[in-house]
Amino acid sequence: MMIDLHSHILPGIDDGATDLETSLAMARASVAEGVSVLACTPHILPGLFHNSGPDIRLAVSSLQDELDERDIPLKLVTGADNHVIPDFVPALRRGHLLSIADTRYVLVEPPHHSAPPRLGDLLFGIMTAGYVPIVTHPERLTWIETHYELMADLSKRGVWMQITAGALTGSFGKRAKYWGERMLCEGLAHIIATDTHDMEGRPPILSQGYACAVKLVGEEEAERLVHTRPLAILENRPPSTELSPIAGSKQGIEDNAGRGSSSEYLARSGQGRANSSGHAILDWVQRLFS
Numbered sequence: 001m002m003i004d005l006h007s008h009i010l011p012g013i014d015d016g017a018t019d020l021e022t023s024l025a026m027a028r029a030s031v032a033e034g035v036s037v038l039a040c041t042p043h044i045l046p047g048l049f050h051n052s053g054p055d056i057r058l059a060v061s062s063l064q065d066e067l068d069e070r071d072i073p074l075k076l077v078t079g080a081d082n083h084v085i086p087d088f089v090p091a092l093r094r095g096h097l098l099s100i101a102d103t104r105y106v107l108v109e110p111p112h113h114s115a116p117p118r119l120g121d122l123l124f125g126i127m128t129a130g131y132v133p134i135v136t137h138p139e140r141l142t143w144i145e146t147h148y149e150l151m152a153d154l155s156k157r158g159v160w161m162q163i164t165a166g167a168l169t170g171s172f173g174k175r176a177k178y179w180g181e182r183m184l185c186e187g188l189a190h191i192i193a194t195d196t197h198d199m200e201g202r203p204p205i206l207s208q209g210y211a212c213a214v215k216l217v218g219e220e221e222a223e224r225l226v227h228t229r230p231l232a233i234l235e236n237r238p239p240s241t242e243l244s245p246i247a248g249s250k251q252g253i254e255d256n257a258g259r260g261s262s263s264e265y266l267a268r269s270g271q272g273r274a275n276s277s278g279h280a281i282l283d284w285v286q287r288l289f290s
């Protein structure tokens with residue numbers, strides 16, 4: 001049994017499913033993948049996607065009815081792809097933003113093309129308010145190269161990280177694949193989700209993501225990425241050391257590098273350069289919280 005905690009399956013409210021037929025196809029495909037619970041997490045992005053908690057709850061309930069009528073065995077839960085906004089915590093508390101299934105775990109999507117200057121502040125503010133932020137698809141952010149050590153540091157300090165299944169299969173290109181694999185292998189990623197938007201370009205492929213993870217970190221940790229931790233989230237269990245990611249074995253990382261994409265990317269991008277920029281950011285974070 002797998003649990004997919006990031007999807008844009010609700011029809012017609014963001015850049016995901018355009019209509020009910022697409023939503024139903026995505027739901028059937030998720031079930032075929034072995035998914036039993038799916039979080040509906042549409043974008044909430046001021047100026048672009050004007051969704052709000054109450055509307056999302058209604059849309060989830062309505063889609064669940066459609067699934068039940070057709071005997072599609074998929075349990076939907078509420079949530080949102082909450083983009084970074086200045087008053088994040090107040091908006092979460094008043095129900096405009098949504099956590100996953102009303103638990104303490106909340107998806108947080110940073111801007112795709114520019115690193116927010118106070119991302120650490122925001123994430124730790126969310127934690128101080130009693131929530132566990134889950135950064136969505138850090139491997140696909142265009143600024144991950146220069147901020148990798150910031151992401152690593154945030155993960156070690158209790159911010160959860162969600163990797164996209166399609167990044168691991170290569171659907172988002174070599175770059176996202178490299179960073180996704182690296183985060184998994186270094187024990188920095190907590191869950192894998194599909195972030196499915198449709199049936200063509202971004203279909204629900206959680207089992208494929210799971211298969212990639214098995215090769216990188218082994219079956220036990222892969223199971224935690226698609227089942228154990230997502231279930232702990234739905235049960236609103238506190239994040240504990242037992243839920244901490246387990247790094248891939250050295251052999252696994254070497255095998256991974258040997259497959260080509262990661263080592264090629266490393267050679268091309270210059271890992272040293274990324275690290276030195278990353279150190280500056282890390283120093284900044286440490287100053288911030290010291």
Ligand SMILES: [Fe+2]
Pocket residue numbers: 006007008081136195
């Ligand atoms: Fe998303």
